[in-house]
Amino acid sequence: MTDDHRRPVAVPRSRLLAAADRQDPDERSLLLEGLARMVHPSILVVAVYLLFVGLHHPGGGFAAGLVAGLGLVLRRLAGGPQELATAMPLPPGGLLGGGLLLVAGYAATGVVVTGQLLAGAVWSLEAGFLGHVEIPSSLVLELGIALIVVGLTLDVLRTLGADEPADEPADGNAERTT
């Protein structure tokens, strides 16, 4: 960099995101980083809520996975590839495999316990101040689905979202929107 005396104006000095300062200063955005810092925890809470509420209200594993995945997209856009790796240290294959394992395990457990593939059950209990709680066994299935969807998002972000290799001359008319 030839003119390193010139500091970009809107670069936050404090570390809002874990690894956001490892990207090119010209590409950083205070607004996005601040937003991601504030919103991402809430996004995860919403995802968990959607996961649990599925059988009674709109939601479920697919929606939960999509919301959690969008949270990762936000972190990626705000903080760059390093930030994405910090936000989700697991490889996409691990998430996909873990999700498939949960789904298959759920299916097999039904066979072992009741002799029927994918058999479900609902346990209800009185949990003090939480009131009446119903726990369906299909939560395991939903969690598996959610993991697979997050894995899918992560796969997309790490491949299509990868930056151009530095040693390759970029096309003159290539456009950067991030």
Place this chain on the structure above:
Amino acid sequence: MIALLLAHLVLAAVAAALSTRLGSRALAVGALAPAISFAWLAAAAPDVLAGQPRRAAWTWADTLGLEVPLLLDGLSLLLGLVVTGVGALVLLYGVHYFAGREHGMARTSAVLVLFAGAMLGLVLADNVLALYVAWELTTVCSFLLIGDEGRDGAHRSAALRALLVTTGAGFALLLGLLLLGDAAGTYRLSAIVAAPPEGAQAATAVVLVLVGALAKSAQVPFHPWLPAAMVAPTPVSAYLHAAAMVKAGLYLVARLAPAFAEVLPWRPIVLAVGVATMVLGGWRALAQTDLKRLLAYGTIAQLGFLLVLLGAGTRTAALAGATMLLAHAAFKATLFLVVGIIDHEAGTRDLRELNGVARRAPGLAAVAVLACLSMAGLPPTLGYLGKEAAFEAFLEPGTGHRWVLAGIVAGSVLTVAYTLRFLWGAFADRPGVEQRLEHRPPPGFLAPAAVLGGAGLLGGLLPPVVDALAGGHADAYPLEHSYHLALWHGFSPPLFLSLFTLAAGAALHLGRDRVAAARSALPAGPSAEGSEDRLARGVLAAAGALTRRTQIGSLPGYLVVVLLVVCVGPGGVLLVQVGLPARFRAWDTPGQAIVGAVVVAAVVGVVLIHRRITAVLVLSAVGYLVGLLFLVHGDPDLALTQVLVETLTLLVFVLVIRRMPPEVRRPPEVLRGARAGVALLVGALATLATLTISARHVPSRSIEGYFSKAPEAGGPNVTNVIITEFRALDTVGEVTVLAIASTGVASLVLVTSRLRGTPRGGHRQPAAARQEAEQEEAS
């Protein structure tokens, strides 16, 4: 019998596990499996030969009626004894041969034992499909053993050649067996042979089966894979490519010959191919300087001889064939083991570099001479018994028998000549050549070869025993000529033919310089190896050309093809079988109408906008509006999912589009018109499908229970209960597809970006890819 097969499986694993600690001695543990099987077969032999075959069956899918029946009759017994007996001895021999080898011992020992089990299963199987499975298992074992660890090109190409030829023909075999089973109405081998089907289908099936069998047994024109396979370690060559696997094809021929020898193309094919193979193999063997290749061509010749005998379809020929099969397994395995010892101890098996082997290792020479006596057909050996019977079989009257007799006499002359060449090559003194053999081979190394060589002599001294064993197969034929094996039949024509072959063979060997001169004067004929290679290259070139024609590298081109197929296929069915809906409502509420109008406007906008990023944003507006439509219609679940998926899709779009030129290039007018036509067609189809599907107002029967059962199955949200409970299996399938698609797309992107930068949508790439492919082809 099932326990025997399982024992091979278990001991293969045990041998592999022990090989890290015991090294090659693990093979001795593996040898237990064939040894036990041999003992069991020998114990069962008296019953079986007395006409009481043993049966067993393993049922593995009762409801489908799928079972693997096993049958031990005379022919299975014969082959079973060969496979297990030679197998046990070769594995013991391997203990010395592989001593000191560190890499891949687990693999080699496991595959060798596994092969013994597959081969035993092949000869015992009484169901043609089970036979086919065992057949291909032996092919796979052969591929793995020839290729060894695949360290150099010679191993890999030899393994590939053997695999391509035998599995390619194995496919014909499968087809033939299926046709045969279909024509006979049963897939039980014994039932097919007992009541053979007739007609054109049976004849076609027989020809296809013969193709598979001939390729497996290295008959002309499929033979080149066998000499190439000699790069394998010697125990493998001795066992797979001399004694056992190459006999699989002959086993099938012998099995079917009593039933199908009279079917028209059988006899001409079998006799012509067999005689041609015998003569060609013998002729080629005379030109070899590598002792192992000499034996390999000798094996080809003997396999041709056996094919003639076992396929001829008369009792005497079958008796001769069964005897020769025993004899060949014993003497050829012995000779391979001898060559292995020479190679192992002297470091070469080229006859021009060997000197004084006989004086340094007289025991080795004695064993080899013993085996060679049997190979040349001298009394009192098994080979002599078999050859006398073979001449007798074709001295009996029959169509074409005189020609076949002439052929096998010529082949036998060549056999005598290459037997002498082998002995001369391995053991003769060559003044001026360095003596490489430094000490005698250890007795344990030589013992298996000595046992096998001795078996050939012992069999020759006990003709009644061999007659009973071979008769177990020959009795499948009607008793026309009651010929029996014996060392002395009086001054009969076969004796004179034998004397003639010995004299002529010896003359051929003594005049070897003149034979070599005559060979080089002959014009080079067509080579089977060359045409195989040309065929392989031709297939590759054709595939490449087809790919270049169809994979034009244009995304719009692919899309047009895919969409047209959708329109013509499912669209056509929809139009013909369901037709247009009779009546429909345009909308239920004004809200729907308004959202719908905005959707239509946005769609028109997408088509007109030329800036990619704007077009994508407008396109996702369409998606969000459709989500809104779902909400207005009363399904918040669907709306939520739609909105979330749309968001993700938009982001993916943006990630891809940032690498593409900002403006859409205008295609030529002709293309634009065609694409517009296809687009309109697809739009019409989608509209028609939507109208037809939503025109159904009767609730479907399957969902009636969903609403009433949903609360007890988990909760009141029916959509989600369907996903996780009622249709959970569908969900499992869907998420599995999702995971696979995700991994696949990610891998594709990673591969392309690693090869030549990230995809940019430029038009330079097909040419670059073609260049790369051509470079690969050239190298």
